[in-house]
Amino acid sequence: MKLTALQATRNYIRKREGSNLFCAVEETSVTLEPGTLTVLSGPSGSGKSTLLNMFAGLLPPSSGQILLDDTDLYHLEDRELSRLRNLHIGIIPQGQTALAAFNVQDNILMPWLLYGSRKNEAFSEKRKRAEELMEAAGILELRREMPSGLSGGEIRRMAVCRAMLQKPEIILADEPTGDLDEENTAVVMDLLKEHAASGGTVFVVTHDIQVRTYADRMLSMRKGVVTEE
Amino acid sequence: MTESLSFKNLTKRPGRALALALLCAFLCFAALAGSLFVTGLRQGLSSLETRLGADIMVVPYEATSKSRLSDMILQGNPGYFYMDSAVMDKLRSMEGVGEISAQFFLATASSSCCSAAVQIIGFDPATDFTIQPWVKHSYQGELGNMQVLVGNDLNAFPGDVLTFYGSDVTVAAKLDRTGTYLDTAVYANPETIRTLIAQAMEKKIYDFGDIDPYEVVSCVLINAADGYVTEDVLNEINIHVRKVEAVQTSALLSDVSSKLTGLSSLIGWLIAAIWILAIGILILAFVMISNERKKEFAVLRTLGASRGKLAGLIMKESLLVSCFGSLLGAALALLAVWLFGGAAENAMGLPFLLPKAGGLILLSAVSIAATILAGSLAAAVSAFRISGIDTAFILRGDDGRS
Structure with a gap:
């Protein structure tokens, strides 16, 4: 699956001197291709996360379209868009996003548990998939732990596993290595790189220079404008 | 999930x-x-309205100090008062009087069933129209001499023998709960309660004055006959029958x-x-x-x-x-x-x-x-x-x- 921003813009209304209109994303046309790990870098406030959220179906563009293959995401009903996100788009949000009431394994299984049942065969397969992911991310022994007992790096690795549980065609990661040491960064990026290598579409927004070494394609963003590097 | x-x-x-x-x-x-x-x-x-079940209550004039009557009816404070039973004949002959039945009251001094004095109420099964409809839920037999029925709140059960003023009475049945003073009372037929009144007089625990227990009643309950207005019947009684007071039961409950x-x-x-x-x-x-x-x-x-x-x-x-x-x-x-x-x-x-x-x-x-x-x-x-x-x-x- 490919994800395309077609002449997409995003404006905000803010109280600023001179003008109330703030353009976070200038008119942008960019396509995220399958089998490619695309890295978008740029300074804070340049509009990177805004663009990622637009791709994720979480933030409608002020103008233009976000297309998943030929489907305009923002023409779908919320229920359809949510289900599509659940099955086809894995999102690794910025910051700590563990669900405090659930242990590591249930956090990772959450995309399935939102719509599925614990009582059928498909669940066994999902649990197996979760175990494989946890093993690859080096957190299998932590599966019964609650998030409060984990380090920042372990929580981030858990979020990566969670995003990959449903074998989504697309993964969107917002600062997936923020605050991680070199070793944890390598673990996370290897997982994402592997996903792209297996035909997935991976889009990473980052400040981290180390991440650039994993990129198949580099984009940069300044003042809402995306450019190819 | x-x-x-x-x-x-x-x-x-x-x-x-x-x-x-x-x-x-x-x-x-x-x-x-x-x-x-x-x-x-x-x-x-x-x-309580159902149990009172009569339009008019006729009591001796001295009982109509309102607190005494309402204390008995509403709060179940044991009490007694008597009037000549001849008043029954006079009331029965009056125009507008329909159903009519006498009741007898006696307060016990103490008993094995109860920590405090209880009210004994005598009723005449031949004429009663207020107590029996309720009694029938719990007891279908005919109440014999020296047999009693007990209210739901009393600590007595069928077959128990209670002693009032030295006389033994047998509990025939325990009645359904009413939520009123009737739950702490004991019920007997006229013969039994007259015997008990006579016993009480002998013991001189209460001052009964100069009465003949076999020639008194405590109150008379009356329903107006069809076509007659309760207030009119009540007024007629109060005008023509001496030493008694007719009270409208609904007025008793209005407070x-x-x-x-x-x-x-x-x-x-x-x-x-x-x-x-x-x-x-x-x-x-x-x-x-x-x-x-x-x-x-x-x-x-x-x-x-x-x-x-x-x-x-x-x-x-x-x-x-x-x-x-x-x-x-x-x-x-x-x-x-x-x-x-x-x-x-x-x-x-x-x-x-x-x-x-x-x-x-x-x-x-x-x-x-x-x-x-x-x-x-x-x-x-x-x-x-x-x-x-x-x-x-x-x-x-x-x-x-x-």
Whole structure:
């Protein structure tokens, strides 16, 4: 699956001197291709996360379209868009996003548990998939732990596993290595790189220079404008 | 799965869940205890009206010091007064008098059944039209000499032998509860009570004066004949029969009735005030909790939860909390009424009769349903707010209201 921003813009209304209109994303046309790990870098406030959220179906563009293959995401009903996100788009949000009431394994299984049942065969397969992911991310022994007992790096690795549980065609990661040491960064990026290598579409927004070494394609963003590097 | 998610969210934060549940319990407790209290009073009054069951009560003139008569009727204070039984013949011959029956009162000094004096009421099975319809629920036989029936609150059971003024009487049956003074009384036929009055006179515990126990009655109950107005019959009696006073039973109960109306209204307003306050607090609590959980909801959105699913999650959590809270509140209300209903009855001096099992179940079900509905309405406000969150903003640490 490919994800395309077609002449997409995003404006905000803010109280600023001179003008109330703030353009976070200038008119942008960019396509995220399958089998490619695309890295978008740029300074804070340049509009990177805004663009990622637009791709994720979480933030409608002020103008233009976000297309998943030929489907305009923002023409779908919320229920359809949510289900599509659940099955086809894995999102690794910025910051700590563990669900405090659930242990590591249930956090990772959450995309399935939102719509599925614990009582059928498909669940066994999902649990197996979760175990494989946890093993690859080096957190299998932590599966019964609650998030409060984990380090920042372990929580981030858990979020990566969670995003990959449903074998989504697309993964969107917002600062997936923020605050991680070199070793944890390598673990996370290897997982994402592997996903792209297996035909997935991976889009990473980052400040981290180390991440650039994993990129198949580099984009940069300044003042809402995306450019190819 | 969202049921499990809701349950886990609640169990993970037991303090918060318990506080919400207690608020719901308080709502349900107020609704059910208040309703039971008002219903108990209404049924008590209704029961008393039924048991009095006559339009007019004729008593000796000296008994009409209102407090004495109403103390006996409403609060069950044991007492006695007598008039010549010849008055029966005079009343029976009067125009407008329909059903007519005499009753006999005697207060005991003490007995094995009871810690305090009890009222013995004698009635004539041949003419009685007030006590027997109720007695028939518990006892279908004919009451023999030196046999008695006992009210529901007395500690005596069929087959027991009680001793009043040195005479043994056998308990033939225990009567259904009425919630009135009749529950602490003992019932006998005229022969038995006359024997007991004679015994009491011999013992000289009370001052009966110069009476012949076999030629007296305590009161005469009368129903106006068809086509006659009660007030007219009452006036005729008061004008033409000496040394007695005819009292309209509805007038006797009017004070109780108006006291009850005032009390019901006060309780109604109190329940309404409690509910408005508690629902306001519930809405505020749910909104505050939802605000605190915005990040969690935003994460669920990124994982594919629709806005409807998030709203459903909040509603299910509120349902679990309000179900638990309302069941707890209902149980506490039933326990409180069961434990303290009698004390309240004594303190107020009003008849009090709790509904039977069916009524209790119905009132409990309505209170529980109303509490769950209130909890759901309160949660609906925050569910509506959460369904409109801006996930992207929240994940970036902004306010998140779209």
